[in-house]
Amino acid sequence: MQPHPGEAAIKVEKEANDFTGSSLASKLDNSLQEHIDVSSSTSSSSSSEDSSSETQDGDDHTNGDASKQLVLYNPSANGKGEIVPVPERVQFKRPPFGRYSGPNMQSRVLPSVGAFTVQCANCFKWRLIPTKEKYEEIRERVLENPFICEKAREWRPDISCDDPTDISQDGSRLWAIDKPNIAQPPPGWQRLLRIRGEGSTKFADVYYEAPSGKRLRSMVEIQKYLMEHPEYTNGVTLSQFSFQIPKPLQENYVRKRPPREKPSHDTSKPLEPSEVNPLAWAGPDNITDLQLGRPALPPPALEAPIYDHVPRPAKQARRTSKQMYSNAISIEHKFKADESSQSRNST
DNA sequence: GCCACCGGTGGC
DNA sequence: GCCACCGGTGGC
Numbered sequence: 071m072q073p074h075p076g077e078a079a080i081k082v083e084k085e086a087n088d089f090t091g092s093s094l095a096s097k098l099d100n101s102l103q104e105h106i107d108v109s110s111s112t113s114s115s116s117s118s119e120d121s122s123s124e125t126q127d128g129d130d131h132t133n134g135d136a137s138k139q140l141v142l143y144n145p146s147a148n149g150k151g152e153i154v155p156v157p158e159r160v161q162f163k164r165p166p167f168g169r170y171s172g173p174n175m176q177s178r179v180l181p182s183v184g185a186f187t188v189q190c191a192n193c194f195k196w197r198l199i200p201t202k203e204k205y206e207e208i209r210e211r212v213l214e215n216p217f218i219c220e221k222a223r224e225w226r227p228d229i230s231c232d233d234p235t236d237i238s239q240d241g242s243r244l245w246a247i248d249k250p251n252i253a254q255p256p257p258g259w260q261r262l263l264r265i266r267g268e269g270s271t272k273f274a275d276v277y278y279e280a281p282s283g284k285r286l287r288s289m290v291e292i293q294k295y296l297m298e299h300p301e302y303t304n305g306v307t308l309s310q311f312s313f314q315i316p317k318p319l320q321e322n323y324v325r326k327r328p329p330r331e332k333p334s335h336d337t338s339k340p341l342e343p344s345e346v347n348p349l350a351w352a353g354p355d356n357i358t359d360l361q362l363g364r365p366a367l368p369p370p371a372l373e374a375p376i377y378d379h380v381p382r383p384a385k386q387a388r389r390t391s392k393q394m395y396s397n398a399i400s401i402e403h404k405f406k407a408d409e410s411s412q413s414r415n416s417t
Numbered sequence: 418g419c420c421a422c423c424g425g426t427g428g429c
Numbered sequence: 430g431c432c433a434c435c436g437g438t439g440g441c
Binding site: 272 | 420421422423424425426427
Protein backbone atom coordinates (compact mmCIF):
# COMPACT_ATOMS: atom_id res chain seq x y z
CA MET A 71 0.00 0.00 0.00
CA GLN A 72 1.19 3.15 -0.50
CA PRO A 73 -0.71 5.91 0.79
CA HIS A 74 -0.08 9.17 -0.59
CA PRO A 75 3.17 10.46 0.23
CA GLY A 76 2.20 13.62 1.73
CA GLU A 77 -0.46 12.43 3.78
CA ALA A 78 0.68 10.54 6.57
CA ALA A 79 -1.25 12.48 8.92
CA ILE A 80 -4.71 13.08 9.65
CA LYS A 81 -6.68 15.24 11.73
CA VAL A 82 -8.12 13.91 14.76
CA GLU A 83 -10.98 15.15 16.52
CA LYS A 84 -13.59 14.19 18.86
CA GLU A 85 -15.51 15.34 21.73
CA ALA A 86 -13.65 15.79 24.79
CA ASN A 87 -16.36 14.94 27.02
CA ASP A 88 -15.00 11.69 27.78
CA PHE A 89 -12.26 12.66 29.96
CA THR A 90 -12.73 11.31 33.28
CA GLY A 91 -14.47 13.92 35.19
CA SER A 92 -17.53 13.74 33.20
CA SER A 93 -18.78 16.48 35.29
CA LEU A 94 -16.90 18.86 33.23
CA ALA A 95 -18.09 17.41 30.11
CA SER A 96 -21.58 17.87 31.01
CA LYS A 97 -21.14 21.38 31.84
CA LEU A 98 -19.93 22.45 28.57
CA ASP A 99 -22.32 21.40 26.09
CA ASN A 100 -20.34 22.55 23.31
CA SER A 101 -17.80 19.96 23.50
CA LEU A 102 -14.48 21.33 23.21
CA GLN A 103 -12.00 19.57 21.32
CA GLU A 104 -8.45 19.84 21.11
CA HIS A 105 -6.29 18.57 18.49
CA ILE A 106 -2.93 17.38 18.38
CA ASP A 107 -1.30 17.54 15.22
CA VAL A 108 1.54 15.37 14.76
CA SER A 109 3.48 16.01 11.81
CA SER A 110 4.27 13.00 10.05
CA SER A 111 6.84 12.86 7.56
CA THR A 112 6.82 12.95 4.06
CA SER A 113 6.73 15.57 1.65
CA SER A 114 4.18 18.10 1.52
CA SER A 115 5.26 21.36 2.55
CA SER A 116 2.36 21.59 4.71
CA SER A 117 2.15 25.20 4.40
CA SER A 118 0.55 26.54 7.33
CA GLU A 119 -2.72 26.83 5.85
CA ASP A 120 -3.39 25.48 2.67
CA SER A 121 -6.83 26.28 2.51
CA SER A 122 -6.69 24.37 -0.56
CA SER A 123 -9.70 22.57 -1.48
CA GLU A 124 -8.28 19.41 -0.29
CA THR A 125 -9.98 18.95 2.83
CA GLN A 126 -11.52 21.96 3.71
CA ASP A 127 -12.55 20.69 6.79
CA GLY A 128 -10.40 21.53 9.55
CA ASP A 129 -10.75 25.12 9.37
CA ASP A 130 -13.79 26.70 10.31
CA HIS A 131 -16.24 24.86 12.14
CA THR A 132 -14.73 21.67 12.29
CA ASN A 133 -17.38 20.95 14.48
CA GLY A 134 -20.27 22.98 14.86
CA ASP A 135 -20.00 23.17 18.46
CA ALA A 136 -16.46 22.68 18.92
CA SER A 137 -15.40 25.64 20.71
CA LYS A 138 -11.90 25.17 21.61
CA GLN A 139 -9.54 22.79 20.29
CA LEU A 140 -5.97 22.32 20.65
CA VAL A 141 -3.48 20.83 18.45
CA LEU A 142 0.01 20.10 19.13
CA TYR A 143 2.49 21.96 17.27
CA ASN A 144 6.16 21.87 17.31
CA PRO A 145 7.49 25.31 17.56
CA SER A 146 10.80 24.25 16.36
CA ALA A 147 13.06 27.11 16.32
CA ASN A 148 11.05 30.05 15.67
CA GLY A 149 8.30 29.92 18.10
CA LYS A 150 7.84 33.57 17.90
CA GLY A 151 5.14 34.90 15.85
CA GLU A 152 6.05 32.89 12.97
CA ILE A 153 4.16 29.90 12.75
CA VAL A 154 5.47 27.16 10.81
CA PRO A 155 3.29 24.27 11.15
CA VAL A 156 5.12 21.12 11.15
CA PRO A 157 8.51 22.53 11.06
CA GLU A 158 10.51 19.56 11.10
CA ARG A 159 9.59 17.14 8.62
CA VAL A 160 12.27 15.06 9.66
CA GLN A 161 13.09 13.38 6.59
CA PHE A 162 13.16 10.11 8.07
CA LYS A 163 12.55 7.42 5.72
CA ARG A 164 9.69 5.78 7.27
CA PRO A 165 11.15 2.89 9.01
CA PRO A 166 9.52 -0.33 8.34
CA PHE A 167 8.37 -0.40 11.77
CA GLY A 168 8.89 1.82 14.60
CA ARG A 169 12.10 1.38 16.19
CA TYR A 170 12.99 -1.60 14.25
CA SER A 171 14.13 0.36 11.46
CA GLY A 172 17.68 -0.27 11.75
CA PRO A 173 20.48 1.29 13.52
CA ASN A 174 21.01 4.23 11.47
CA MET A 175 17.68 5.66 11.32
CA GLN A 176 18.30 8.94 12.76
CA SER A 177 16.59 9.36 15.86
CA ARG A 178 14.26 6.64 16.16
CA VAL A 179 11.07 7.60 14.81
CA LEU A 180 9.94 11.00 14.37
CA PRO A 181 10.19 13.70 16.83
CA SER A 182 6.86 14.40 17.96
CA VAL A 183 3.94 16.53 18.04
CA GLY A 184 4.08 18.72 15.08
CA ALA A 185 1.93 21.54 16.12
CA PHE A 186 -0.22 22.85 18.82
CA THR A 187 -3.42 24.36 17.71
CA VAL A 188 -6.44 25.64 19.37
CA GLN A 189 -9.68 26.47 17.79
CA CYS A 190 -11.19 29.84 18.32
CA ALA A 191 -14.42 29.64 20.15
CA ASN A 192 -15.87 32.37 18.06
CA CYS A 193 -14.82 31.83 14.51
CA PHE A 194 -13.72 28.23 14.80
CA LYS A 195 -10.54 28.85 12.98
CA TRP A 196 -7.42 27.19 14.10
CA ARG A 197 -4.64 29.14 15.61
CA LEU A 198 -1.27 27.68 15.97
CA ILE A 199 0.23 28.09 19.34
CA PRO A 200 3.87 28.98 19.30
CA THR A 201 5.11 26.91 22.13
CA LYS A 202 4.21 23.95 24.10
CA GLU A 203 4.22 25.99 27.23
CA LYS A 204 1.76 28.43 25.85
CA TYR A 205 -0.35 25.62 24.67
CA GLU A 206 -0.32 24.03 28.05
CA GLU A 207 -1.25 27.27 29.60
CA ILE A 208 -4.22 27.62 27.33
CA ARG A 209 -5.22 24.06 27.69
CA GLU A 210 -5.22 24.28 31.40
CA ARG A 211 -8.17 26.55 31.31
CA VAL A 212 -9.88 26.12 28.02
CA LEU A 213 -13.09 25.23 29.57
CA GLU A 214 -13.50 28.25 31.72
CA ASN A 215 -11.53 30.41 29.50
CA PRO A 216 -12.17 29.54 25.90
CA PHE A 217 -9.59 30.43 23.43
CA ILE A 218 -10.34 33.11 20.92
CA CYS A 219 -8.27 34.60 18.17
CA GLU A 220 -7.65 37.76 20.07
CA LYS A 221 -5.65 35.86 22.55
CA ALA A 222 -3.20 35.03 19.89
CA ARG A 223 -2.30 38.67 19.72
CA GLU A 224 0.05 37.97 22.45
CA TRP A 225 2.33 36.60 19.85
CA ARG A 226 0.64 37.84 16.72
CA PRO A 227 -0.36 41.40 17.23
CA ASP A 228 -2.73 41.76 14.39
CA ILE A 229 -4.44 38.49 14.35
CA SER A 230 -8.17 38.40 14.42
CA CYS A 231 -11.02 36.21 13.47
CA ASP A 232 -10.91 37.74 10.06
CA ASP A 233 -7.68 36.10 9.25
CA PRO A 234 -7.74 32.77 7.62
CA THR A 235 -7.17 29.73 9.62
CA ASP A 236 -3.59 28.91 10.41
CA ILE A 237 -3.89 25.34 9.65
CA SER A 238 -6.40 23.03 8.20
CA GLN A 239 -6.94 19.44 8.39
CA ASP A 240 -5.66 18.55 5.09
CA GLY A 241 -4.63 15.08 5.73
CA SER A 242 -1.01 15.87 5.91
CA ARG A 243 -0.87 15.36 9.57
CA LEU A 244 -2.26 13.23 12.17
CA TRP A 245 -4.65 15.01 14.38
CA ALA A 246 -5.62 14.11 17.82
CA ILE A 247 -7.86 15.64 20.31
CA ASP A 248 -6.33 16.59 23.46
CA LYS A 249 -8.05 16.63 26.77
CA PRO A 250 -9.03 19.93 28.20
CA ASN A 251 -7.97 21.36 31.43
CA ILE A 252 -4.89 19.42 32.07
CA ALA A 253 -2.81 21.17 34.63
CA GLN A 254 0.43 22.66 33.58
CA PRO A 255 3.30 20.67 34.90
CA PRO A 256 4.94 22.03 38.01
CA PRO A 257 7.87 24.32 37.45
CA GLY A 258 10.87 22.35 36.49
CA TRP A 259 8.84 19.46 35.28
CA GLN A 260 8.00 18.60 31.73
CA ARG A 261 5.07 16.75 30.46
CA LEU A 262 6.01 14.68 27.49
CA LEU A 263 3.71 13.13 25.03
CA ARG A 264 4.95 10.37 22.84
CA ILE A 265 2.75 9.32 20.03
CA ARG A 266 2.92 5.69 19.23
CA GLY A 267 2.91 4.28 15.79
CA GLU A 268 -0.24 3.36 14.05
CA GLY A 269 -1.58 -0.01 14.90
CA SER A 270 -0.29 0.10 18.37
CA THR A 271 -2.50 -0.72 21.25
CA LYS A 272 -2.44 2.77 22.54
CA PHE A 273 -2.25 6.05 20.85
CA ALA A 274 0.28 7.67 23.03
CA ASP A 275 2.07 7.77 26.30
CA VAL A 276 2.54 10.60 28.67
CA TYR A 277 5.63 10.91 30.76
CA TYR A 278 6.64 13.46 33.23
CA GLU A 279 10.19 14.40 33.42
CA ALA A 280 11.17 15.45 36.87
CA PRO A 281 13.62 18.23 37.53
CA SER A 282 16.20 15.61 38.04
CA GLY A 283 15.63 14.24 34.62
CA LYS A 284 13.91 11.16 35.80
CA ARG A 285 10.96 10.11 33.74
CA LEU A 286 7.88 8.90 35.41
CA ARG A 287 5.04 7.14 33.79
CA SER A 288 2.22 6.87 36.22
CA MET A 289 0.74 8.58 39.19
CA VAL A 290 2.10 5.86 41.30
CA GLU A 291 5.58 6.64 40.17
CA ILE A 292 5.04 10.32 40.62
CA GLN A 293 3.87 9.88 44.09
CA LYS A 294 6.72 7.69 44.95
CA TYR A 295 9.15 10.05 43.42
CA LEU A 296 7.77 12.97 45.31
CA MET A 297 8.10 11.14 48.51
CA GLU A 298 11.62 10.21 47.82
CA HIS A 299 12.60 13.61 46.65
CA PRO A 300 11.28 16.14 49.03
CA GLU A 301 13.54 18.64 47.46
CA TYR A 302 11.30 18.81 44.45
CA THR A 303 8.14 18.69 46.30
CA ASN A 304 7.68 22.27 47.13
CA GLY A 305 4.10 22.76 46.66
CA VAL A 306 3.93 20.10 44.06
CA THR A 307 0.85 18.03 44.27
CA LEU A 308 -0.50 15.13 42.37
CA SER A 309 -3.22 17.26 40.97
CA GLN A 310 -0.64 18.87 38.81
CA PHE A 311 -0.13 15.72 36.89
CA SER A 312 -2.28 14.05 34.35
CA PHE A 313 -1.58 11.08 32.24
CA GLN A 314 -4.51 11.64 30.01
CA ILE A 315 -3.65 11.10 26.45
CA PRO A 316 -5.24 12.65 23.43
CA LYS A 317 -7.33 10.69 21.04
CA PRO A 318 -6.50 10.23 17.46
CA LEU A 319 -9.07 11.31 15.03
CA GLN A 320 -8.21 8.60 12.68
CA GLU A 321 -10.36 5.73 13.41
CA ASN A 322 -8.38 2.59 13.56
CA TYR A 323 -5.20 4.31 14.25
CA VAL A 324 -5.08 2.38 17.39
CA ARG A 325 -5.51 -1.28 17.18
CA LYS A 326 -8.47 -2.46 19.04
CA ARG A 327 -8.33 -5.00 21.67
CA PRO A 328 -10.01 -8.21 20.84
CA PRO A 329 -13.01 -8.90 22.92
CA ARG A 330 -12.18 -10.31 26.19
CA GLU A 331 -12.55 -13.88 26.77
CA LYS A 332 -16.13 -14.58 27.30
CA PRO A 333 -16.47 -16.33 30.50
CA SER A 334 -19.37 -18.35 29.61
CA HIS A 335 -19.77 -18.77 26.01
CA ASP A 336 -23.26 -17.76 26.25
CA THR A 337 -25.58 -19.41 23.91
CA SER A 338 -28.51 -19.06 26.07
CA LYS A 339 -29.86 -16.21 24.25
CA PRO A 340 -30.41 -16.60 20.59
CA LEU A 341 -30.15 -13.41 18.83
CA GLU A 342 -33.12 -11.80 17.50
CA PRO A 343 -32.86 -10.75 14.00
CA SER A 344 -33.18 -7.28 15.08
CA GLU A 345 -30.25 -7.62 17.30
CA VAL A 346 -28.18 -8.83 14.57
CA ASN A 347 -28.94 -5.97 12.47
CA PRO A 348 -28.07 -7.28 9.11
CA LEU A 349 -27.46 -3.92 7.86
CA ALA A 350 -24.80 -3.20 10.24
CA TRP A 351 -22.20 -4.89 8.29
CA ALA A 352 -21.95 -2.01 6.05
CA GLY A 353 -21.20 0.36 8.71
CA PRO A 354 -17.58 0.74 9.14
CA ASP A 355 -17.44 2.02 12.50
CA ASN A 356 -15.35 4.82 11.63
CA ILE A 357 -17.02 8.06 11.56
CA THR A 358 -19.00 7.25 14.54
CA ASP A 359 -18.13 9.68 17.06
CA LEU A 360 -16.41 12.20 15.15
CA GLN A 361 -19.01 14.11 13.62
CA LEU A 362 -17.30 16.91 12.13
CA GLY A 363 -20.25 18.68 11.05
CA ARG A 364 -19.35 17.91 7.63
CA PRO A 365 -19.28 15.07 5.30
CA ALA A 366 -16.54 13.13 6.71
CA LEU A 367 -13.01 13.25 5.92
CA PRO A 368 -11.68 12.31 2.69
CA PRO A 369 -10.24 9.59 4.32
CA PRO A 370 -6.85 8.72 4.46
CA ALA A 371 -8.54 6.94 7.14
CA LEU A 372 -10.04 4.66 4.73
CA GLU A 373 -6.86 3.17 3.94
CA ALA A 374 -6.35 2.17 7.37
CA PRO A 375 -8.04 -1.05 7.84
CA ILE A 376 -5.94 -3.36 6.04
CA TYR A 377 -5.83 -6.63 7.54
CA ASP A 378 -2.67 -7.91 6.39
CA HIS A 379 -0.97 -10.02 8.77
CA VAL A 380 1.96 -8.08 9.57
CA PRO A 381 1.59 -7.10 13.03
CA ARG A 382 4.54 -5.05 13.72
CA PRO A 383 7.33 -7.41 14.21
CA ALA A 384 7.94 -6.42 17.60
CA LYS A 385 8.37 -8.61 20.47
CA GLN A 386 6.93 -11.53 18.87
CA ALA A 387 7.24 -13.76 21.71
CA ARG A 388 5.10 -11.68 23.69
CA ARG A 389 1.80 -12.99 22.95
CA THR A 390 -0.26 -14.99 25.15
CA SER A 391 -2.42 -17.60 23.86
CA LYS A 392 -4.85 -15.19 22.60
CA GLN A 393 -4.74 -14.73 19.04
CA MET A 394 -3.07 -12.03 17.28
CA TYR A 395 -5.42 -10.01 15.51
CA SER A 396 -3.63 -7.54 13.67
CA ASN A 397 -4.87 -5.00 11.57
CA ALA A 398 -1.62 -3.59 11.31
CA ILE A 399 -1.89 -1.03 8.90
CA SER A 400 0.88 -0.60 6.72
CA ILE A 401 1.74 2.53 7.99
CA GLU A 402 3.11 5.03 6.00
CA HIS A 403 4.14 7.19 8.65
CA LYS A 404 5.72 6.47 11.75
CA PHE A 405 6.01 9.60 13.48
CA LYS A 406 6.46 10.43 16.86
CA ALA A 407 5.74 13.57 18.38
CA ASP A 408 8.09 14.91 20.73
CA GLU A 409 7.89 17.77 22.81
CA SER A 410 10.84 16.99 24.70
CA SER A 411 12.80 18.76 22.18
CA GLN A 412 10.86 21.80 22.51
CA SER A 413 12.48 24.58 24.11
CA ARG A 414 10.62 27.04 25.98
CA ASN A 415 10.67 30.41 24.69
CA SER A 416 7.45 31.78 25.51
CA THR A 417 7.03 33.02 28.93
C1' DG B 418 22.87 -1.82 32.22
C1' DC B 419 19.66 1.58 31.03
C1' DC B 420 15.70 3.24 28.97
C1' DA B 421 12.43 4.30 25.34
C1' DC B 422 8.88 2.08 23.58
C1' DC B 423 5.41 -1.30 23.04
C1' DG B 424 2.00 -4.73 24.62
C1' DG B 425 -1.17 -6.20 27.49
C1' DT B 426 -3.95 -6.79 31.66
C1' DG B 427 -7.28 -5.72 35.10
C1' DG B 428 -10.72 -2.79 36.61
C1' DC B 429 -14.34 0.05 35.78
C1' DG C 430 -14.29 1.06 25.49
C1' DC C 431 -11.32 3.55 28.34
C1' DC C 432 -7.94 4.09 31.73
C1' DA C 433 -4.09 3.19 34.72
C1' DC C 434 -0.27 0.72 35.32
C1' DC C 435 3.74 -1.69 34.50
C1' DG C 436 6.46 -5.83 32.50
C1' DG C 437 9.44 -6.91 28.93
C1' DT C 438 12.52 -6.10 25.38
C1' DG C 439 15.52 -4.35 21.78
C1' DG C 440 18.75 -0.96 20.96
C1' DC C 441 22.12 1.69 22.48
